[in-house]
Amino acid sequence: MQKSVLLAAERIKRLEVQGARNVAITAIKAIEEEAKESKAKQKGEFLRELSEAKDILFASRETEPFMRNAIRYVMHAVEKSDEKKVKELVDLISSVSKQFLENLKRSKEEIANIGSKRIHSSSKILTHCHSSTVSHMLKRAKREGKSFEVICTESRPVFQGRITAKEMLDAGIKTTLIVDSAVRFVMNEVDLVVVGADAITSEGNVINKIGTSVVALAASEARTPFYVISELLKFDPLTIYGDYEKIEERSFREIWEEPPQGLMIRNPAFDVTRRDFIHGIICEEGIISPHSIIEVVRRRYPWIFQ
Ligand code: RUB
Numbered sequence: 001m002q003k004s005v006l007l008a009a010e011r012i013k014r015l016e017v018q019g020a021r022n023v024a025i026t027a028i029k030a031i032e033e034e035a036k037e038s039k040a041k042q043k044g045e046f047l048r049e050l051s052e053a054k055d056i057l058f059a060s061r062e063t064e065p066f067m068r069n070a071i072r073y074v075m076h077a078v079e080k081s082d083e084k085k086v087k088e089l090v091d092l093i094s095s096v097s098k099q100f101l102e103n104l105k106r107s108k109e110e111i112a113n114i115g116s117k118r119i120h121s122s123s124k125i126l127t128h129c130h131s132s133t134v135s136h137m138l139k140r141a142k143r144e145g146k147s148f149e150v151i152c153t154e155s156r157p158v159f160q161g162r163i164t165a166k167e168m169l170d171a172g173i174k175t176t177l178i179v180d181s182a183v184r185f186v187m188n189e190v191d192l193v194v195v196g197a198d199a200i201t202s203e204g205n206v207i208n209k210i211g212t213s214v215v216a217l218a219a220s221e222a223r224t225p226f227y228v229i230s231e232l233l234k235f236d237p238l239t240i241y242g243d244y245e246k247i248e249e250r251s252f253r254e255i256w257e258e259p260p261q262g263l264m265i266r267n268p269a270f271d272v273t274r275r276d277f278i279h280g281i282i283c284e285e286g287i288i289s290p291h292s293i294i295e296v297v298r299r300r301y302p303w304i305f306q
Contacts, residue, residue: 003037004030004033004034004037005030005031005033005034005053005056005057006056007030008026008027008029008030008057008060009030009056009057009059009060010060011026012026012027012057012060012061013060013061015158018130018160018163019130019131019132019160019196020064020066020067020196020197020198020199020234021066021104021108021131021132021133021231022132023060023061023064023066023067024064024066024067024069024070024104024233025070025101025104027057027060027067027070027071028070028071028074028097028100028101029097030053030057031050031053031054031057031071031074031075031093031097032074032093032094032097034049034050034053035050035089035090035093035094036090036094038086038090040086041086042084042086043083043084043085043086043089046078046086046089047078047079050075050078051075054071054075057071058071061248062246062247062248063198063199063207063245063246063247063248063269063270064198064199065198065199065200065233065234065235065236065237065238065245066198066199066231066233066234068236069233069235069237069301069304070100070233073096073100073303074093074096074097074100076303076306077092077093077096078092078093078096104231104233106284107231107232107233107283107284108132108133108136108231110284111133111136111137111229111230111231111282111283111284112136112137112139112140113140114282114286114287115137115140115141115194115227115229115282116137116138116140116141116144116146118192118227118282118287119137119138119141119146119148119192120146120148120191121146121147121148122147122148123148123149123191123192124148124149124150124151124189124190124191124192125138125148125149125150125151125190125191125192125193125194126150126151126152126153126183126186126187126190126192126193126194126215126219126224127150127151127152127153127164127193127194127195128152128153128155128161128180128183128193128195128208128209128211128212128215129153129155129160129161129164129195129196129208129209129211129212130155130160130161130163130164130167130196131164131195131196131197131208131229132196133196133229133230133231134164134194134195134196134229135164135167135168137194137229137282138150138168138171138173138194139167139171139173142171142172142173147174148173148174149173149174149175149176150164150168150173150174150175150176151175151176151177151178151186151190152164152165152168152175152176152177152178153177153178153179153180153182153183153211153215154177154178154179154180155180155209155211156179156180156211156255157254157255157267158254160209161177162177165177180211180214183211183214183215183218184218184221184222187218187219187221187222187224188222190219190222190224191224191225192224192225192227193215193216193219193224193225193226193227194227194228194229194282195208195209195212195215195226195227195228195229196208196209196228196229196230197228197229197230197234197281198234198270199234199235199236199245199270200228200230200232200234200235200236200281200290200293201235201236201239201245201272202235202236202237202239202240202293202294203239203275203290204275204278204281204289204290204291204292204293205272205273205274205275205290206228206230206272206273206275206278206281206290207245207247207270207271207272207273208228208270208271208273209269209270209271210268210269210270210271211271212270212271212273213271213272213273213274213277214271216273216274216277216278217277219277220277225279226277226278226279227278227279227280227281227282227287228273228278228280228281228282228290229281229282230281230282230283231283231284232283232284232285232293232296232297232300232301233301233304235293235294235297235301235304237304237305240294245272247268247269247270247271247272248268248269248270249266249267249268249269250267250268250269251267252265252266252267254267255267275290275291278290281293283296284300285299285300
């Protein structure tokens with residue numbers, strides 16, 4: 001195993017790279033580097049190396065179907081190719097990755113185009129954690145000349161909400177930070193809730209940063225629209241066949257470095273928001289109902305089901 005994949009997996013595990021999209025991009029680039037550094041002489045050996053790299057990256061964060069879909073896409077291109085020469089296969093990986101990353105850029109813009117239409121001047125938008133997709137959409141709305149406010153939650157225990165808050169301020173957006181448990185307190189002033197996604201299941205439920213489902217409950221009780229802003233590639237095809245999306249549980253030290261002896265601490269990184277609380281998923285195909293997820297993914301990315 002070369003260094004690039006181990007390093008990338010370590011950075012992903014430590015949250016140096018965070019957010020499903022950035023994780024997928026880092027993983028794909030690591031696979032490309034790994035392929036370039038490979039000393040394999042034959043296709044079989046090359047594929048074995050790639051498969052080992054894939055397993056290491058998959059294990060770096062459990063709740064990341066976007067990364068898994070991205071890696072599978074690249075691996076599939078190599079597996080189905082008739083090419084036997086390793087050098088040609090390396091070039092194939094580079095061109096497939098490049099094309100994949102370009103498509104990602106395009107879908108991010110498509111999502112921002114659609115989502116920013118739902119951001120109106122003088123509205124208050126609440127978001128949870130840090131989603132690069134949500135952030136991009138809000139910045140787009142600001143560039144379009146809309147003046148709105150954003151409320152960010154801290155997103156304990158590792159405070160990704162501060163990343164969002166800084167990005168919003170840098171974009172010139174009026175921003176307020178609250179502790180996670182103040183969500184219900186402010187909800188009556190909020191016009192719209194927008195959150196990202198790490199995974200979308202076949203039933204249209206959405207998995208995102210821990211606390212998202214509580215934000216959704218508060219939004220529902222206050223009758224505030226709740227939207228998920230997400231690429232369709234966060235859909236996990238395995239959920240169709242009965243698999244549950246695994247929820248990553250992280251070290252207790254993120255919550256309390258040196259807790260008293262005997263204390264049990266749990267630190268789940270994500271939770272599940274039921275589709276009934278989601279007004280719509282704003283994705284590259286438009287604003288869709290969570291119920292139609294399989295159909296829409298099948299239309300746009302049929303290879304996911306292979
Ligand atoms: C980040 C998080 C984000 C989604 C979507 O959690 O829950 O909302 O990953 O992000 P963590 P993006 O910080 O634990 O990775 O829109 O950038 O894909």
